[in-house]
Amino acid sequence: xxxxxxATRAPGAEAERSGAPGPGPSxxxxxxxxxxxxxxxxxxxxxxxxxxxxILVLGAFHYLPLLGNVIAFQDYxxxxxxxxxxxxxxxxxxRLFGDPAFWNATLNTLYITAFQLLFYFPVPILLAxxxxxxxxxxxxxxxxxxVYLPHFFSxxxxxxxxxxxxxxxxxxxxxxxxxxLTPIDVMTNPDTFVLLVTAEGIWKDAGWGMIxxxxxxxxxxxxxxxxxxxxxxxxxxxxxxxxxxALVPVIVLLLIMxxxxxxxxxxxxxxxxxxxxxxxxxxxxDTYVYYEGVVNGDFAYAGAxxxxxxxxxxxxxxxxxxxxxxxGEEGVYSxx
Amino acid sequence: MTVVAEPGARRGHRHAARAxxxxxxxxxxxxxxxxxxxxxxxxxxxxxYVVVLTSLSPQEAxxxxxxxxxxxxxxxxxxxxxxxxxxxxxxxVLVSTGVTLVGTLFSTTLTILAAYGLSRRDSYAHRPLLFxxxxxxxxGPGLIPTYLTVQAFGxxxxxxxxxxxxxxxxxxxxxxxxxxxxIPQEIMDSARIDGxxxxxxxxxxxxxxxxxxxxxxxxxxxxxxxxxxxxxxxxLDDNRKWPLQLILRTYVLEGIPIPGAGPTDxxxxxxxxxxxxxxxxxxxxxxxxxLVYPFVQKHFTKGVIIGAVKG
Numbered sequence: 001x002x003x004x005x006x007a008t009r010a011p012g013a014e015a016e017r018s019g020a021p022g023p024g025p026s027x028x029x030x031x032x033x034x035x036x037x038x039x040x041x042x043x044x045x046x047x048x049x050x051x052x053x054x055i056l057v058l059g060a061f062h063y064l065p066l067l068g069n070v071i072a073f074q075d076y077x078x079x080x081x082x083x084x085x086x087x088x089x090x091x092x093x094x095r096l097f098g099d100p101a102f103w104n105a106t107l108n109t110l111y112i113t114a115f116q117l118l119f120y121f122p123v124p125i126l127l128a129x130x131x132x133x134x135x136x137x138x139x140x141x142x143x144x145x146x147v148y149l150p151h152f153f154s155x156x157x158x159x160x161x162x163x164x165x166x167x168x169x170x171x172x173x174x175x176x177x178x179x180x181l182t183p184i185d186v187m188t189n190p191d192t193f194v195l196l197v198t199a200e201g202i203w204k205d206a207g208w209g210m211i212x213x214x215x216x217x218x219x220x221x222x223x224x225x226x227x228x229x230x231x232x233x234x235x236x237x238x239x240x241x242x243x244x245x246a247l248v249p250v251i252v253l254l255l256i257m258x259x260x261x262x263x264x265x266x267x268x269x270x271x272x273x274x275x276x277x278x279x280x281x282x283x284x285x286d287t288y289v290y291y292e293g294v295v296n297g298d299f300a301y302a303g304a305x306x307x308x309x310x311x312x313x314x315x316x317x318x319x320x321x322x323x324x325x326x327x328g329e330e331g332v333y334s335x336x
Numbered sequence: 337m338t339v340v341a342e343p344g345a346r347r348g349h350r351h352a353a354r355a356x357x358x359x360x361x362x363x364x365x366x367x368x369x370x371x372x373x374x375x376x377x378x379x380x381x382x383x384x385y386v387v388v389l390t391s392l393s394p395q396e397a398x399x400x401x402x403x404x405x406x407x408x409x410x411x412x413x414x415x416x417x418x419x420x421x422x423x424x425x426x427x428x429v430l431v432s433t434g435v436t437l438v439g440t441l442f443s444t445t446l447t448i449l450a451a452y453g454l455s456r457r458d459s460y461a462h463r464p465l466l467f468x469x470x471x472x473x474x475x476g477p478g479l480i481p482t483y484l485t486v487q488a489f490g491x492x493x494x495x496x497x498x499x500x501x502x503x504x505x506x507x508x509x510x511x512x513x514x515x516x517x518x519i520p521q522e523i524m525d526s527a528r529i530d531g532x533x534x535x536x537x538x539x540x541x542x543x544x545x546x547x548x549x550x551x552x553x554x555x556x557x558x559x560x561x562x563x564x565x566x567x568x569x570x571x572l573d574d575n576r577k578w579p580l581q582l583i584l585r586t587y588v589l590e591g592i593p594i595p596g597a598g599p600t601d602x603x604x605x606x607x608x609x610x611x612x613x614x615x616x617x618x619x620x621x622x623x624x625x626x627l628v629y630p631f632v633q634k635h636f637t638k639g640v641i642i643g644a645v646k647g
Contacts, residue, residue: 037460044460046534051453051465054446054504061485061501062472068481082484130372135354139373145633146377152625152632154563156585160618161383163589164404171386174403203379222355229357267479268565272585286479293480294570306478314475 072307076300092304102305104280105288112284113262115194116201121258123202124209125247129239131210132217147207155268158204162196163187187273190281197269212250220246256324260317263309285309384622391415391615398611415612424575424594425583425617431495432562432580439499439561444554446504451512452538472506479570486571497571498564498579508553515549516542552635555628562624584621588614
């Protein structure tokens with residue numbers, strides 16, 4: 001595209017400078033671009049036809065709903081419809097910000113994000129360092145195959161497995177009872193819920209998260225280790241001065257993505273356990289939106305909550321990316 | 337697309353030998369590492385082992401064990417016979433299978449077509465169209481508007497609602513497009529000069545060259561459809577249309593009897609699932625994933641997926 005337009009623009013600009021379109025066959029630059037566009041359209045319509053179905057799906061189920069967010073500013077009623085519901089400005093948001101349940105959901109979300117940043121985020125890095133330090137290629141591949149696997153399980157399945165292992169009638173508690181010990185309440189205890197969801201997350205996805213770090217580790221120049229060792233650096237110093245610097249760009253990238261997603265901690269995992277643990281501890285923004293909107297039928301209000309989450313999330317992504325640029329890292333997207 | 341070397345192959349074909357400059361770890365360090373690695377592997381595999389074993393155990397063994405069976409004690413397929421001889425679970429397996437097959441075919445076709453359609457650097461309007469695809473990463477439409485849109489299209493309680501709203505994953509599209517763009521343009525240009533249509537080029541040149549990546553993307557879609565919970569939960573009220581994941585949640589996780597769940601369904605509420613039945617449902621839910629996993633795994637370690645995001 002670039003080459004085409006510049007190629008046509010250059011002689012066109014010359015013609016413009018030399019006065020009106022001369023008597024020769026060269027048409028005005030704009031016209032020429034239009035002709036060029038028409039020529040490309042005639043050439044490329046099969047490609048457009050191929051792209052159309054996917055774009056239609058995205059249009060119908062992504063961009064159309066995106067427009068549907070106007071209900072956040074309406075007194076929306078399903079019987080009247082989006083087009084005829086009266087606009088009420090920021091009333092829904094005013095109500096939202098005065099609702100303690102909304103703030104409870106927001107705080108829970110932020111608390112879980114912060115907790116997982118501390119206790120979940122480093123796990124794939126440590127796991128990658130561990131796997132990378134194994135000498136036998138066969139053992140390494142075996143462990144990779146095993147720890148990637150749970151990523152492909154659904155949340156329902158993961159939580160069912162946790163319930164069978166740690167729940168009231170699960171393997172752990174029947175073992176404790178057989179030993180005459182008091183069973184411990186893991187699956188329904190609101191106080192330890194954040195530990196539970198983090199453990200579930202680690203079990204399901206920490207192995208998968210390791211891939212990207214392993215890839216980064218594989219790019220480290222092995223001679224650096226040798227040089228460092230010759231200079232007298234021990235195992236840990238080599239890890240600190242050679243291995244970690246290679247991981248920093250990836251860590252920053254993932255950190256940004258996680259921070260940008262600070263308001264989403266997942267929907268299914270929380271929805272599935274809300275009944276067992278109670279809304280006080282397990283309500284996050286996504287489940288709040290679902291219950292207010294779909295269950296209670298208060299679509300406009302829940303739409304406002306969802307839009308708030310979306311807009312703040314977008315600002316967080318852009319902000320985090322900006323910070324990454326300032327730090328000299330590439331970030332999620334660059335301004336190329 | 338930056339092709340990342342297989343992460344597992346750092347030391348290549350060299351034998352598992354320590355480099356000369358690398359100090360031998362102490363016995364304590366070695367032991368700690370072995371214990372840690374074993375613990376990690378067990379943490380993943382132990383629950384699966386217990387679930388499979390319990391689902392294959394006769395009722396007496398489960399009673400003897402007082403719950404989950406940890407040591408093999410008899411063998412019985414009764415649980416599988418019960419859930420697979422018609423009834424809610426059988427139906428949900430059929431629904432999930434159908435949705436997975438149709439959805440995967442649909443999604444993969446759309447993704448291949450669009451990825452190819454957007455893969456030529458100078459083609460008409462490819463920039464704004466690509467932008468539309470990429471923008472979906474940055475801002476999701478939100479749950480409520482999506483629900484209202486599906487409702488407005490009259491798709492609530494339809495199988496189409498399990499496929500259409502999430503039919504195109506922008507990520508897969510971008511991965512595939514990056515791959516197509518790395519195919520040498522000269523091959524396609526010469527086919528074009530010979531008068532081949534774009535559809536023909538895609539079918540006879542591009543696709544045969546991208547079998548592996550296309551297979552991975554199809555498998556990712558397939559696993560996604562099989563595991564999908566959200567769409568069904570949101571859009572389906574009629575429990576006769578429920579896919580397996582919803583049955584898993586209601587019947588196994590929450591232990592709520594579903595009318596028509598078993599052949600012995602004479603009570604109004606349907607039978608309460610026994611532990612063996614519950615575990616059999618879990619096994620059926622994991623089985624397809626375990627079956628395709630080796631194929632997916634073979635390819636994603638080659639870095640097909642990583643690095644393509646920025647393409």
